[in-house]
Amino acid sequence: MTEREIFEVLAGVKHPGQGDQDIVSLGLVEEVTVEGQKVTVTLAFPHRPDALKNYIVGAVQAAIYRQAPPGTEVEVKTITRKAPEKQPELTLDAIREVSHIIGIASGKGGVGKSTVAVNLAIALARLGYRVGLADADVYGPSVPIMTGTEDYVPDMVKDEKGRDLMVPAEKYGVKWISIGYFSQPGQALIWRGPMACSALKQLILQVAWGPLDYLLVDMPPGTGDIHISLVSDIPMQGAVIVTTPQAVALADVEKGANMFRNPSIGRPIFGLVENMAWFTPEAHPDEKYYLFGQEGGLKMARALDIPLLGQIPLVQSIREGGDTGSPIALGTRPDALAFLDLASKLAESVNR
Numbered sequence: 181m182t183e184r185e186i187f188e189v190l191a192g193v194k195h196p197g198q199g200d201q202d203i204v205s206l207g208l209v210e211e212v213t214v215e216g217q218k219v220t221v222t223l224a225f226p227h228r229p230d231a232l233k234n235y236i237v238g239a240v241q242a243a244i245y246r247q248a249p250p251g252t253e254v255e256v257k258t259i260t261r262k263a264p265e266k267q268p269e270l271t272l273d274a275i276r277e278v279s280h281i282i283g284i285a286s287g288k289g290g291v292g293k294s295t296v297a298v299n300l301a302i303a304l305a306r307l308g309y310r311v312g313l314a315d316a317d318v319y320g321p322s323v324p325i326m327t328g329t330e331d332y333v334p335d336m337v338k339d340e341k342g343r344d345l346m347v348p349a350e351k352y353g354v355k356w357i358s359i360g361y362f363s364q365p366g367q368a369l370i371w372r373g374p375m376a377c378s379a380l381k382q383l384i385l386q387v388a389w390g391p392l393d394y395l396l397v398d399m400p401p402g403t404g405d406i407h408i409s410l411v412s413d414i415p416m417q418g419a420v421i422v423t424t425p426q427a428v429a430l431a432d433v434e435k436g437a438n439m440f441r442n443p444s445i446g447r448p449i450f451g452l453v454e455n456m457a458w459f460t461p462e463a464h465p466d467e468k469y470y471l472f473g474q475e476g477g478l479k480m481a482r483a484l485d486i487p488l489l490g491q492i493p494l495v496q497s498i499r500e501g502g503d504t505g506s507p508i509a510l511g512t513r514p515d516a517l518a519f520l521d522l523a524s525k526l527a528e529s530v531n532r
């Protein structure tokens with residue numbers, strides 16, 4: 181008999197416990213081999229116990245013996261199909277040893293949120309804190325390029341409960357994780373609501389962070405449902421809001437702040453960072469040009485009743501540092517010191 185003929189025979193064997201469906205359509209037949217006069221049938225039973233297993237094995241043997249020529253030897257093996265691997269539930273275990281989780285948010289895109297987040301992380305590390313940064317911008321991750329880690333491919337490790345955790349990149353004294361480590365450079369990532377939301381949470385909760393003093397979360401631009409869900413599901417202690425000085429941005433900043441401050445979430449805003457507060461030409465580091473007017477950040481902070489944590493100038497080297505993966509906060513220029521100052525003000529505000 182050929183393997184095909186055996187399959188036809190098996191298609192006549194019914195499973196009485198499954199509405200008399202045949203065992204082939206039920207997917208119980210894993211493999212059939214015929215070698216000379218020896219027929220071997222492997223049946224794969226699902227994970228749950230099947231009371232009729234022995235009955236089926238007998239029925240298979242009998243059906244083949246009935247059809248097969250004399251001298252045929254039939255062996256029926258059984259295996260148990262592995263239960264499909266369940267995606268483990270996200271728990272807070274991986275951030276158990278993280279003291280402060282802080283969202284870096286803005287109301288509007290392009291105000292320099294990622295630039296501030298990356299430099300602030302490095303500055304906190306320079307002050308001696310253990311720091312991690314999760315690039316939660318699943319639509320346009322910028323941390324890999326800003327930190328020169330775009331070639332990093334995360335390893336997976338198991339936690340003590342056997343769940344997979346991503347190993348973050350480590351550079352400049354900071355642990356970095358980004359969805360960018362999981363995609364080809366330049367590849368557009370299309371995430372829809374729930375998917376983006378769970379990817380985001382995984383980027384925070386499925387990472388081998390270990391003990392950290394600060395975990396900064398570079399929030400995706402916008403103030404929609406994803407953000408609210410992220411802030412409420414991750415124990416974020418509060419937020420830093422990044423803005424530029426134009427007064428027109430006030431309404432946006434307020435929206436950003438309200439993601440955290442709304443009554444159902446109720447997390448504090450540690451302060452406002454005014455980015456591009458003034459322009460300083462590379463060749464004249466002592467000059468300040470207030471392109472968008474002076475004290476815009478201060479007025480905004482007052483209007484929102486939050487502290488102004490810091491002012492970062494608009495300087496060419498800040499952009500270059502981001503483009504080349506060597507953030508300005510690593511150096512000793514005045515703009516680097518602005519980030520160190522910001523870091524110590526934040527630490528002060530958080531610990532107050």
Ligand SMILES: Nc1ncnc2c1ncn2[C@@H]1O[C@H](COP(=O)(O)OP(=O)(O)OP(=O)(O)O)[C@@H](O)[C@H]1O
Binds near residue numbers: 290401497499
């Ligand atoms: N203080 C600064 N001086 C000079 N360039 C800056 C400064 N802050 C940000 N930039 C530049 O502005 C651009 C946008 O900054 P960044 O990507 O940090 O903004 P973002 O708010 O994170 O944007 P998105 O909303 O797209 O995430 C980058 O090219 C960055 O290098």
Ligand SMILES: [Mg+2]
Binds near residue numbers: 295317
């Ligand atoms: Mg960004």
